[in-house]
Amino acid sequence: MSRISTMEMLQLRELLQMETNSVAKAKATMSLIEDDELMTLAKSGIQATEARIKGMQKFISDNDLVSMEVH
Numbered sequence: 001m002s003r004i005s006t007m008e009m010l011q012l013r014e015l016l017q018m019e020t021n022s023v024a025k026a027k028a029t030m031s032l033i034e035d036d037e038l039m040t041l042a043k044s045g046i047q048a049t050e051a052r053i054k055g056m057q058k059f060i061s062d063n064d065l066v067s068m069e070v071h
Helices: 006-032 036-062
Strands: none
Touching: 006 036
């Protein structure tokens, strides 16, 4: 289990938010792309971003970085 600093936790949160926003915007604009090559690049970019998001989520889960305590 990794122990990360508060600063690293904040950076991870910001990186995850940035990637999530990026993939949402890319998906929302897919219908505007007419060029086949550009569409292929966009789909590839979305897949890569989703893979990075899953990797970060796995890191968070594997290291118990989020407490799910409810009061």
